[in-house]
Amino acid sequence: MRRVFLFNPENDIALGSGMPRLTPPRQAALLHRAGAMLPFWLGAGEDSVVVANADLREAEVWRDELRARHGIAGPSPVADLRAIGEARLSPWGWSLDAVSQFERLGIDRARMAAMEETMGMRRGLSHRRSSLEFLGSWRQRGNCLPYAMPLEAKSVTEVEELVGEWGTAFVKSPWSSSGRGVFPVSLSTLGVSLPRVEGVIRRQGSVMVEPELPRLQDFAMLFDYAGGEARFEGYSLFFNSTATNYGGNYVGSDDMIVDKLEQWLTRRDVEQARDEALAILPLVLGNGYEGPLGVDMMVCGDGGSDCWIAPCVEINLRYTMGFVARGVWSKLEKEGVMSVSPCGAGLAVTTEKGEEPVWLAPRNDWFDFLFRPYA
Numbered sequence: 001m002r003r004v005f006l007f008n009p010e011n012d013i014a015l016g017s018g019m020p021r022l023t024p025p026r027q028a029a030l031l032h033r034a035g036a037m038l039p040f041w042l043g044a045g046e047d048s049v050v051v052a053n054a055d056l057r058e059a060e061v062w063r064d065e066l067r068a069r070h071g072i073a074g075p076s077p078v079a080d081l082r083a084i085g086e087a088r089l090s091p092w093g094w095s096l097d098a099v100s101q102f103e104r105l106g107i108d109r110a111r112m113a114a115m116e117e118t119m120g121m122r123r124g125l126s127h128r129r130s131s132l133e134f135l136g137s138w139r140q141r142g143n144c145l146p147y148a149m150p151l152e153a154k155s156v157t158e159v160e161e162l163v164g165e166w167g168t169a170f171v172k173s174p175w176s177s178s179g180r181g182v183f184p185v186s187l188s189t190l191g192v193s194l195p196r197v198e199g200v201i202r203r204q205g206s207v208m209v210e211p212e213l214p215r216l217q218d219f220a221m222l223f224d225y226a227g228g229e230a231r232f233e234g235y236s237l238f239f240n241s242t243a244t245n246y247g248g249n250y251v252g253s254d255d256m257i258v259d260k261l262e263q264w265l266t267r268r269d270v271e272q273a274r275d276e277a278l279a280i281l282p283l284v285l286g287n288g289y290e291g292p293l294g295v296d297m298m299v300c301g302d303g304g305s306d307c308w309i310a311p312c313v314e315i316n317l318r319y320t321m322g323f324v325a326r327g328v329w330s331k332l333e334k335e336g337v338m339s340v341s342p343c344g345a346g347l348a349v350t351t352e353k354g355e356e357p358v359w360l361a362p363r364n365d366w367f368d369f370l371f372r373p374y375a
Contacts, residue, residue: 093318236322
């Protein structure tokens with residue numbers, strides 16, 4: 001069945017609010033519009049991607065240019081879904097706000113009402129406490145976890161006690177995206193951070209607190225989940241533009257990604273973590289979720305012989321940029337780096353070979369979505 005994609009990166013914010021219709025922060029709204037065509041890399045020629053009516057023509061031109069320059073096909077842009085017919089709805093992530101967006105685009109209310117009934121369970125599973133359940137199952141299955149378990153704190157006092165015990169920590173909003181709800185705290189900065197902590201607890205009921213780990217590399221494992229079972233889709237190797245904000249992905253095959261991880265880990269380490277994730281995800285999610293998901297992990301250690309995997313930094317019950325990176329690899333078959341950055345702050349306009357980078361979405365006034373192949 002053909003699919004209709006909707007890029008709604010504000011979805012984690014919508015989950016946090018729990019409201020049926022979200023007015024997203026300005027940056028999130030601009031990212032939504034600027035990156036509307038990113039799901040092009042996830043779909044096939046018979047699929048469609050939702051864009052604003054004002055951007056429809058520019059999206060069509062961009063798609064035609066990709067086909068002419070690189071010989072690749074992908075979904076068509078569409079601004080209205082009233083005549084879409086039978087199609088699988090595939091937003092970046094599901095929430096009550098996503099349901100509302102599809103209704104406004106013309107999808108029948110009866111169909112969306114059925115989907116709406118599943119949103120409470122999806123929201124609960126999207127809470128960052130799901131990572132605690134994952135880690136608990138990881139240990140119960142006899143795997144080593146060489147660091148203190150993260151904890152959910154429902155009061156400022158609990159946060160103060162944990163920071164006092166660990167010295168440094170990361171505080172995370174239960175629902176947030178791309179690192180925007182994640183911030184470091186320490187004994188010296190705790191006083192400044194407490195009002196922010198208190199605000200998150202007031203709005204979302206709690207915060208997650210975890211010890212600072214000796215991070216060497218971020219990566220993720222991508223899955224498709226249906227019928228209470230997870231199917232492995234591939235690896236994602238990504239980097240941050242700051243300590244917590246997403247910056248981009250390395251693009252290449254799974255073998256290339258594992259090769260890069262092997263400077264710290266053995267291939268068997270990675271494969272065992274993958275197999276454990278396949279077994280644990282059904283224990284955490286049951287039959288309460290269906291769709292794409294990513295489990296963020298980290299390589300940690302001293303950079304020498306003592307390196308290990310932090311097996312679940314968080315679970316993203318939605319598409320991630322790792323899925324986009326895999327789509328870029330599948331369509332272009334070139335290794336390289338993709339980035340997301342404010343306009344003019346990303347990759348150079350030319351590579352070492354003088355080649356122009358590939359624009360992963362139409363050019364706009366707010367964000368650059370670029371892929372640069374390795375020289």
